[in-house]
Amino acid sequence: xxxxxxxxxxxxxxxxxxxxxxxxxxxxxxxxxxxxxxxxxxxxxxxxxxxxxxxxxxxxxxxxxxxxxxxxxxxxxxxxxxxxxxxxxxxxxxxxxxxxxxxxxxxxxxxxxxxxxxxxxxxxxxxxxxxxxxxxxxxxxxxxxxxxxxxxxxxxxxxxxxxxxxxxxxxxxxxxxxxxxxxxxxxxxxxxxxxxxxxxxxxxxxxxxxxxxxxxxxxxxxxxxxxxxxxxxxxxxxxxxxxxxxxxxxxxxxxxxxxxxxxxxxxxxxxxxxxxxxxx
Amino acid sequence: xxxxxxxxxxxxxxxxxxxxxxxxxxxxxxxxxxxxxxxxxxxxxxxxxxxxxxxxxxxxxxxxxxxxxxxxxxxxxxxxxxxxxxxxxxxxxxxxxxxxxxxxxxxxxxxxxxxxxxxxxxxxxxxxxxxxxxxxxxxxxxxxxxxxxxxxxxxxxxxxxxxxxxxxxxxxxxxxxxxxxxxxxxxxxxxxxxxxxxxxxxxxxxxxxxxxxxxxxxxxxxxxxxxxxxxxxxxxxxxxxxx
Ligand SMILES: Nc1ncnc2c1ncn2[C@@H]1O[C@H](COP(=O)(O)OP(=O)(O)OP(=O)(O)O)[C@@H](O)[C@H]1O
Ligand SMILES: [Mg+2]
Numbered sequence: 001x002x003x004x005x006x007x008x009x010x011x012x013x014x015x016x017x018x019x020x021x022x023x024x025x026x027x028x029x030x031x032x033x034x035x036x037x038x039x040x041x042x043x044x045x046x047x048x049x050x051x052x053x054x055x056x057x058x059x060x061x062x063x064x065x066x067x068x069x070x071x072x073x074x075x076x077x078x079x080x081x082x083x084x085x086x087x088x089x090x091x092x093x094x095x096x097x098x099x100x101x102x103x104x105x106x107x108x109x110x111x112x113x114x115x116x117x118x119x120x121x122x123x124x125x126x127x128x129x130x131x132x133x134x135x136x137x138x139x140x141x142x143x144x145x146x147x148x149x150x151x152x153x154x155x156x157x158x159x160x161x162x163x164x165x166x167x168x169x170x171x172x173x174x175x176x177x178x179x180x181x182x183x184x185x186x187x188x189x190x191x192x193x194x195x196x197x198x199x200x201x202x203x204x205x206x207x208x209x210x211x212x213x214x215x216x217x218x219x220x221x222x223x224x225x226x227x228x229x230x231x232x233x234x235x236x237x238x239x240x241x242x243x244x245x246x247x248x249x250x251x252x253x254x255x256x257x258x259x260x261x262x263x264x265x266x267x268x269x270x271x272x273x274x275x276x277x278x279x280x
Numbered sequence: 281x282x283x284x285x286x287x288x289x290x291x292x293x294x295x296x297x298x299x300x301x302x303x304x305x306x307x308x309x310x311x312x313x314x315x316x317x318x319x320x321x322x323x324x325x326x327x328x329x330x331x332x333x334x335x336x337x338x339x340x341x342x343x344x345x346x347x348x349x350x351x352x353x354x355x356x357x358x359x360x361x362x363x364x365x366x367x368x369x370x371x372x373x374x375x376x377x378x379x380x381x382x383x384x385x386x387x388x389x390x391x392x393x394x395x396x397x398x399x400x401x402x403x404x405x406x407x408x409x410x411x412x413x414x415x416x417x418x419x420x421x422x423x424x425x426x427x428x429x430x431x432x433x434x435x436x437x438x439x440x441x442x443x444x445x446x447x448x449x450x451x452x453x454x455x456x457x458x459x460x461x462x463x464x465x466x467x468x469x470x471x472x473x474x475x476x477x478x479x480x481x482x483x484x485x486x487x488x489x490x491x492x493x494x495x496x497x498x499x500x501x502x503x504x505x506x507x508x509x510x511x512x513x514x515x516x517x518x519x520x521x522x523x
Binding site (some may be wrong): 054055056073074075076078079080082084086088089090099100102103104131132133134147151 | 417418420421423424425426427431435436439440442517518519520
């Protein structure tokens with residue numbers, strides 16, 4: 001059977017012909033209803049890969065297909081959530097969530113019903129008349145989640161959506177996302193460089209390496225749901241992913257810092273520093 | 281308000297010590313204003329000037345915003361008109377007057393040309409920079425939600441640029457007002473500028489100062505009450521000002 005999303009021999013280079021590949025030939029198949037986490041060091045092409053599926057970028061070579069049809073530009077069956085909420089500052093929460101429905105030509109009466117349902121799903125109904133700048137970061141991401149879900153897409157693409165949030169808020173939103181996913185059974189592609197997040201959420205963790213960007217491991221996760229962030233199994237899995245990624249990350253750091261850096265034993269050297277860019 | 285009263289008091293004292301003909305005090309100016317309001321000269325002039333301004337400024341606003349958007353988003357417009365706009369902006373608006381007079385003769389058209397050229401380019405440049413500084417993420421997000429073509433423009437790009445456009449419109453209003461008065465002062469019949477010129481011809485210093493007071497009052501009122509409020513409202517609901 002045809003997988004829902006398929007990437008075959010996909011490459012991406014940002015310069016002209018002959019310039020280095022940001023993405024080496026990538027082959028990836030994602031089945032309907034899967035929750036796939038895409039995990040890898042900074043700059044390995046996670047965002048690029050996600051944008052290719054979203055149709056925001058086009059591949060230099062190879063093909064991206066959804067249900068067998070080549071992706072040409074964005075489409076209503078694929079919605080995207082970014083690290084920043086990307087809510088429109090001039091619209092209230094309610095009007096923001098309504099926006100994709102307006103673009104899709106959904107009649108006003110049905111729009112109202114759908115907006116209410118999804119705002120309630122993310123527990124933001126009471127803040128519906130607020131403008132984005134009046135919300136906390138966590139609430140903004142809830143609103144962005146409602147906006148991504150309201151058009152009832154079959155594919156939800158998420159690019160480090162919780163990376164800029166504090167640990168507690170992120171934890172709550174993980175729970176919410178898992179609950180919503182269990183309810184709606186969307187196909188989710190979730191980009192993160194946080195190994196715990198990947199272990200907490202994914203059915204499958206696809207690990208990427210860099211120079212050029214490529215897939216290094218594809219790990220099936222067989223943990224029961226709902227999960228907790230500090231479940232023993234999640235912690236163990238996170239450690240496994242971390243070990244795999246560490247090799248790649250050391251490679252990046254060695255290249256970026258010339259030859260002055262020697263890997264220390266133990267945890268992820270870049271993990272804390274990597275989050276610094278998150279809030280920008 | 282207290283400061284304004286103090287200024288008027290200083291003015292009153294200063295005018296005593298000088299030539300009351302060349303430097304009339306506030307009381308004389310107030311009288312001159314009263315007389316000219318009663319005679320209908322000032323109200324007519326203000327009406328005429330504001331009507332002209334409304335026409336010229338509307339044209340500026342529409343053309344300026346359209347041109348600014350085109351400069352920001354259409355490559356060939358930028359390549360051709362970009363340098364022209366920057367260059368023309370260096371010309372003070374009154375300098376268009378001789379040209380406008382020769383082309384359009386002594387009439388409404390000439391002064392409208394001066395008003396439009398005086399305010400258009402600042403609106404254009406403000407709009408261009410407002411559109412250029414829209415966060416690209418908003419446009420990407422809009423595209424993933426199916427906003428393309430005219431709807432992307434009307435529902436996303438223009439609203440996102442609105443705070444900058446409003447600032448440009450405010451600046452453009454000031455320029456339009458100045459250009460108008462300069463034009464009227466130099467030759468065109470009717471309008472506040474001409475009353476100013478009339479005062480000079482009649483050596484009526486009180487009238488000259490009176491008209492200047494009216495100009496300041498109208499300028500402050502339109503800037504604060506109209507544009508200041510609009511700008512604050514937009515900036516607040518866009519989340520650019522916290523207060
Ligand atoms: N628009 C662009 N133009 C040129 N180069 C780009 C562009 N976007 C990304 N790149 C380059 O492509 C590579 C992959 O970038 P990408 O943003 O996909 O990485 P990432 O895995 O998402 O990184 P991060 O974890 O930091 O978000 C990087 O080397 C980056 O510099
Ligand atoms: Mg990224």
